[in-house]
Amino acid sequence: MVRHEEVKNGVIFPAGEKNEAFSQFFTGQSYLQSLVFDPNVNVVVGNVTFEPGCRNNWHIHRGGYQILLVTGGEGWYQEEGKPAQLLKAGDVIVTYDGVKHWHGAAKDSWFEHIAITAGKPEWLEPVDDELYSKL
Amino acid sequence: MVRHEEVKNGVIFPAGEKNEAFSQFFTGQSYLQSLVFDPNVNVVVGNVTFEPGCRNNWHIHRGGYQILLVTGGEGWYQEEGKPAQLLKAGDVIVTYDGVKHWHGAAKDSWFEHIAITAGKPEWLEPVDDELYSKL
Numbered sequence: 001m002v003r004h005e006e007v008k009n010g011v012i013f014p015a016g017e018k019n020e021a022f023s024q025f026f027t028g029q030s031y032l033q034s035l036v037f038d039p040n041v042n043v044v045v046g047n048v049t050f051e052p053g054c055r056n057n058w059h060i061h062r063g064g065y066q067i068l069l070v071t072g073g074e075g076w077y078q079e080e081g082k083p084a085q086l087l088k089a090g091d092v093i094v095t096y097d098g099v100k101h102w103h104g105a106a107k108d109s110w111f112e113h114i115a116i117t118a119g120k121p122e123w124l125e126p127v128d129d130e131l132y133s134k135l
Numbered sequence: 136m137v138r139h140e141e142v143k144n145g146v147i148f149p150a151g152e153k154n155e156a157f158s159q160f161f162t163g164q165s166y167l168q169s170l171v172f173d174p175n176v177n178v179v180v181g182n183v184t185f186e187p188g189c190r191n192n193w194h195i196h197r198g199g200y201q202i203l204l205v206t207g208g209e210g211w212y213q214e215e216g217k218p219a220q221l222l223k224a225g226d227v228i229v230t231y232d233g234v235k236h237w238h239g240a241a242k243d244s245w246f247e248h249i250a251i252t253a254g255k256p257e258w259l260e261p262v263d264d265e266l267y268s269k270l
Contacts, residue, residue, distance in 0.1 A: 011147065012206050012224050035227045041200050042253070043178065045227075065176050069249065071147050089147050092170045092180075114204065116251060118177070 002052050004073035007110040011072040011089075013047040015112070025123040028054030028104075035114070043118045050075060050111045055104020057126045061095060064119015068093040068103065075111030076135055077103045078127075084135055087111070102127050107135070137187050139208035142245040146207040146224075148182040150247070160258040163189030163240075170249070178253045185210060185246045190239020192261045196230060199254015203228040203238065210246030211270055212238045213262075219270050222246070237262050242270070 009015050016033025019026065029051045036045035043064075055076070068077065070091040077093050078084035080100040087093070087103075095101055097119065104127075105111035144150050151168025154161065164186045171180035190211070203212065205226040212228050213219035215235040222228070222238075230236055232254065239262075240246035 013204070013227075014225070035204065036202055036229055038229055040231055041202065041229060043202075043251070045202060045204070045251070067171055067176070067178075067180060069148070069170065069180070090149070092148075094171055094173055094176060096175055114249075116178070116180070 001108060003109040005110060007049065007072040007112045010047065010049065011112055013071070013114065015049040016047060019048070022056075025057045025059065026054060027057075027126050030054050030056070043116050045114065045116050047071070047112065047114055050105035052105050052109055053107050055127050055132065056102055058100055058102050058124040060100050060122045060124070061097060061117065061119050062122050063097065064117065065097055066095045066118075067116040069114040069116070071112045071114060073111035074106045074109040075104055075113070076106060077101065087113070100124065107133070136243060138244040140245060142184065142207035142247045145182065145184065146247055148206070148249065150184040151182060154183070157191075160192045160194065161189060162192075162261050165189050165191070178251050180249065180251050182206070182247065182249055185240035187240050187244055188242050190262055190267065191237055193235055193237050193259040195233060195235050195257045195259070196252065196254050197257050198232065199252065200232055201230045201253075202251040203230075204249040204251070206247045206249060208246035209241045209244040210239055210248070211241060212236065222248070235259065242268070
């Protein structure tokens with residue numbers, strides 16, 4: 001059963017196009033709608049939609065941070081060395097500079113969050129299938 | 136007729152408490168739910184909900200900027216010397232450092248936006264009732 005299909009086309013902000021630019025750093029299909037990309041502003045803001053099972057690789061924000069505002073569906077957020085946290089609409093996550101982490105959809109659910117990002121991401125290895133499948 | 140009553144209790148993020156801290160800079164009742172207030176992050180993020188007719192004073196963001204992500208209802212955004220823009224769910228506004236502006240609900244509608252703010256606001260005079268009533 002696939003849950004939260006209502007998220008598929010975007011909850012408030014559009015789901016956007018297939019996230020080709022970052023596809024090499026994701027397992028599964030994600031969609032990206034840029035909301036703010038402006039040289040006068042030190043953050044970029046985007047709406048990211050994940051199909052069920054889709055998640056990004058482990059990564060680190062360097063020289064900045066990332067804020068996730070969860071707008072729909074169900075997903076996971078995990079920092080290295082900590083248990084994964086279940087995320088639902090209305091949840092807020094702040095990832096500090098230098099913290100290795102990943103985020104993405106639950107196995108059986110669409111998932112969407114707004115990402116507010118300062119600095120540059122450093123992309124690392126994919127999330128282990130066994131780790132993910134046990135969530 | 137009051138429109139968009141569904142926004143009253145928050146669309147995705149809670150409407151929060153009466154916005155007492157800033158009430159002197161608003162005409163009418165607004166509600167504020169802090170989402171991110173963290174010394175390690177150079178922006179604050181809040182969910183602001185405006186009752187019909189509520190708007191903030193003219194103000195300027197100094198040493199920063201503000202991003203508005205409109206989540207529900209109907210409202211207005213105006214920069215000094217420019218026409219007011221009608222805002223609806225899914226709209227995004229970026230206000231640059233030093234730009235005098237105001238935002239708020241339509242006369243007959245609840246309105247909600249997420250505000251991502253860097254720097255300090257400088258609060259100025261209320262929006263003229265005649266200007267507002269003609270929108």
